[in-house]
Amino acid sequence: MIPPEPTGQPPTPASPGASARPPHGPRWMRVLLGVTAVSLLFGLWGAWQVFAPGAAHPQRQLAAQAAQIEDLQQQVATLTRSDQISRDANRELQGTLAERDEEIAALRADVAFYERFVGSTSQGRELSVHELRMQPRTDQGWHYTATLTQSLARDAASEGEMRLAIEGTRNGRLQTLAWSDLRQRADAPGVPYAFKYFQQVEGDIVLPPGFQPLRVTVRLAPKGRGAVVERAFSWADVTPRSAPEP
Template sequence: MASALTPARPRRYTGAMTDPVSAQPEDTGPAAVPAPPPVRATYVVLGLFVASLLFGLWGVWRTVAGPGGASGAELAAGQARIESLEQQVATLTRSDQISREANRDLQGTLAERDEEISALRADVAFYERFVGSTAQRRGLAVHELVLTPQAGQAWHYTVTLTQNLNRGAVSSGRLVLAVEGTRDGQLEQLDWAALRQQPDASGVEYSFKYFQQVEGEIMLPPGFQPLRISVRLVPASGAPVEQTLPWSEVAPRAAAG
């Protein structure tokens, strides 16, 4: 009988060694790593981000472009206003110019009318002096002589003859002129033929009841300085009438050539 104290024989383990971790019970269920989110959700999030970005850009564009558009409209309105004002200024300027020209023409016309009125008044006074009931009776006379320079050495003369002694009677005859002056330091007198440059020149005929203006041309020689001019009236009947006037009085606005 074997003793109960006999050591037991060690057991030999012939099985393969197993990793404690791998020794855990095998899990045949789903994988332990979590699956990624679905693709559709990703696109939704991305779309919302892009939409928000576009909306932000649109807001920025409205913020920037809005005032700019308003300024452009205001600029266009201001430019139109400026053009309108410029047109008004041009119109007013032209109107003022026309008014000035019309006023200048009117002033000129009024001045001419004043001269005509003065001349008519002088004529009326002249007529009254000779044909009025209180007019002083005078015979044939030279009332006025006016000389006007022409081209070269020529002069235009206007002689006003009057008479009211014989009312209704006709005075007729011839008029001749003579000029006294100096040339080359010597006194010289030019008769009617020399003044007309015609050896056989006859006097200018006149015929009137109360007054008449006789006009014509005379020519002075070069270098001649006139001093006096004489008017000689040779009536058809009666004694000749002669009157001498200083050259400076009958041609005050021109010097002799």
């Protein structure tokens, strides 16, 4: 049997697309995954920008909060100043009212003083102690001013001596200081007075350390047969409000 003669052409190779994989497949897969990941990241960033816009500007938020805090501090300062002004005005008003009360009391005292010389109120009133005032001089020293009056019904002048006595406490016990104690002399004479209508008698006394005065008694001893006149005053009524405690 005679073999077939060659045709002179090489055999045709098999088509590569039938069974072989494309040459660079894994690299393209990695590129595709990278693009997808980047897209997801951009998507998440965009969503965060949409739903949390303030987080992208922390400095702006801090500036806004600082401005709000400063505004609140200014409001607090304004309210505090307004409250202080109100307190000062109220304190000044209270002081003015107290001064007016003192002026009214002084005017009433003047009216009572002059009523002793005119009208029906002067009848039956002869020698009397109209007023007593005590002013601090030192820690224990005090200056007294007593206003003495008598009625117009009495034509003659009144003469005599005035003495003071002070009741109070010392070391928890009641104590009465006589005129000799206040003048620090056993034979201290009384303060002389002589007037027809009124007279102010002044002088100084000394209180012992630790003595707390409560009441002052003014004693008038007229010359001749006249009756002794006494009048007691509360220590708080005869001393100024701002006077220090003895």
